[in-house]
Amino acid sequence: MNIRNASTIYPVQKKNKLNPFIRRNIAGYLLCSPMILGLLIFVFYPMLQTFIYSFQSTNGISGVLNGVTNYKWIFKDDMFWGALKNTAIMSVMAVLIDIVVCFILASLINSLSYNKGFFKSIYFLPNVVSSVATALLFNFLFYPTNAGVINYFLSFLGIKPVGWLVQPGIAKFSIVLMGLWRSVGYDTILFLAGLQSIPREYYEAAKVDGANGLQRWWHITIPNMKPIFAFMIIMQVIGTLKRFDDVWLIGGVGGNPGGSLQTVVLYIYRNAWISRDVGIASAASVVLFAITLIITIANYRIMNKER
Numbered sequence: 001m002n003i004r005n006a007s008t009i010y011p012v013q014k015k016n017k018l019n020p021f022i023r024r025n026i027a028g029y030l031l032c033s034p035m036i037l038g039l040l041i042f043v044f045y046p047m048l049q050t051f052i053y054s055f056q057s058t059n060g061i062s063g064v065l066n067g068v069t070n071y072k073w074i075f076k077d078d079m080f081w082g083a084l085k086n087t088a089i090m091s092v093m094a095v096l097i098d099i100v101v102c103f104i105l106a107s108l109i110n111s112l113s114y115n116k117g118f119f120k121s122i123y124f125l126p127n128v129v130s131s132v133a134t135a136l137l138f139n140f141l142f143y144p145t146n147a148g149v150i151n152y153f154l155s156f157l158g159i160k161p162v163g164w165l166v167q168p169g170i171a172k173f174s175i176v177l178m179g180l181w182r183s184v185g186y187d188t189i190l191f192l193a194g195l196q197s198i199p200r201e202y203y204e205a206a207k208v209d210g211a212n213g214l215q216r217w218w219h220i221t222i223p224n225m226k227p228i229f230a231f232m233i234i235m236q237v238i239g240t241l242k243r244f245d246d247v248w249l250i251g252g253v254g255g256n257p258g259g260s261l262q263t264v265v266l267y268i269y270r271n272a273w274i275s276r277d278v279g280i281a282s283a284a285s286v287v288l289f290a291i292t293l294i295i296t297i298a299n300y301r302i303m304n305k306e307r
Contacts, residue, residue, distance in 0.1 A: 047289075053282035060278040070283035080284060082259060083267040086172065090263070091240035093176045098236055099229070102184055106191030107221075120192065124185035131182075135249035138178045139165065165250055168260035175261060178246055183239075187232060194228035195221070230303035234296050241292050244269065264288050 022029070054070055056063040074080045109119050126134075141149045142164035151161040164174040198221065206216045244265040247255060253270055255262030264284060272281035 050282045050285050053278050054286045056279050056282075058279050059276045060272070063279065066279070070279045071287070073280060074284050074287065079259075079262070080264075080267055083255070083262045083264045086255070086260060087241060087243065087263045087265075090172050090176055090243060091237060093173065094179055094240045095233060095236045097176060098180055098183060098187055099232055101180065102187040102232075103191050103225075105184065105188045106195055107217075109188070109192055110195045120185075120189060123188050126182050127185040129182065131245040131249060134178060134182055135246060138174070138181075139250070142174055163257075166257050168258040171251070171257055171260045175243075175246055175250065178250075179240075179243070187236075190232065191225075191228060194225050198224045226303060230299065234299055237295050237299070238292055241288065241295075 053060070053063070055065055055067060057066045057069070058064075105123065109116055109123075112119070129137075143149075143151065144163040144166045145161050146152050146155050148161070148164070150164065154162065163170060165171055202220045202224075203216050206220060211219070242265050243263050247261040247263055247266055248269070251257070251261035253266070253274060255266050265288070268281045268284045268288070271277045271284065
């Protein structure tokens with residue numbers, strides 16, 4: 001048979017140039033494309049633009065390159081170091097208190113034989129309350145005279161009114177308690193999920209070997225909860241380092257009383273929207289991102305090394 005005639009009878013199929021993996025998963029890529037596009041536009045592009053602005057003297061609309069001048073400025077700015085100190089203090093307090101309280105609550109709920117769902121619902125309720133409503137509620141609870149609910153009950157014990165939100169030394173602790181009230185439900189649910197994932201056979205075997213409740217808790221519960229602890233610490237650190245809405249609602253732009261509630265994010269907000277110095281605000285944002293990244297990586301490596 002002639003080669004020409006053979007080619008007309010048996011046409012050669014063209015090879016698909018697409019990668020076989022992409023060809024098999026094209027539907028998945030199409031479904032993910034809106035999310036990917038959103039991340040590129042609303043997350044990665046702003047991050048890149050912030051990094052570029054950090055090397056400019058700009059108001060966000062027009063500007064000129066100034067090298068690392070913005071970074072030199074913030075590292076010499078006492079207000080930035082004060083904000084970083086306040087953020088670090090509140091972060092340490094929030095992480096320690098939240099981890100301990102939520103783990104204890106989760107352990108108590110897990111030990112119940114019934115009504116676990118009821119207590120989970122009760123503890124989770126504050127998580128759905130908005131920041132504004134929470135700030136109004138705690139302004140009422142922590143009012144600095146006996147008109148405040150907390151001071152009213154303390155007066156029965158002979159304790160003078162405490163300036164929960166007006167004394168610089170106490171305001172940080174009050175803000176941490178306010179944040180704890182909002183996050184306790186969500187964090188308790190996460191701890192409870194981790195506790196319920198531990199096989200009951202471990203406890204039964206330890207009980208047969210004569211281990212008491214404290215020994216079972218220390219040698220079984222704690223080691224098996226380390227991944228949850230690592231996750232919670234990382235999330236708490238990230239959340240507290242970017243603390244803004246509660247301190248802004250309580251202390252205003254100045255982080256009052258006496259700047260004790262001035263956080264790094266509030267410092268960024270002041271420079272970007274009040275002073276219109278977007279370059280300084282961007283440099284502070286990059287520094288905050290670097291600090292968060294370093295702490296997260298360090299915590300991840302420490303927890304992995306222990307495992």
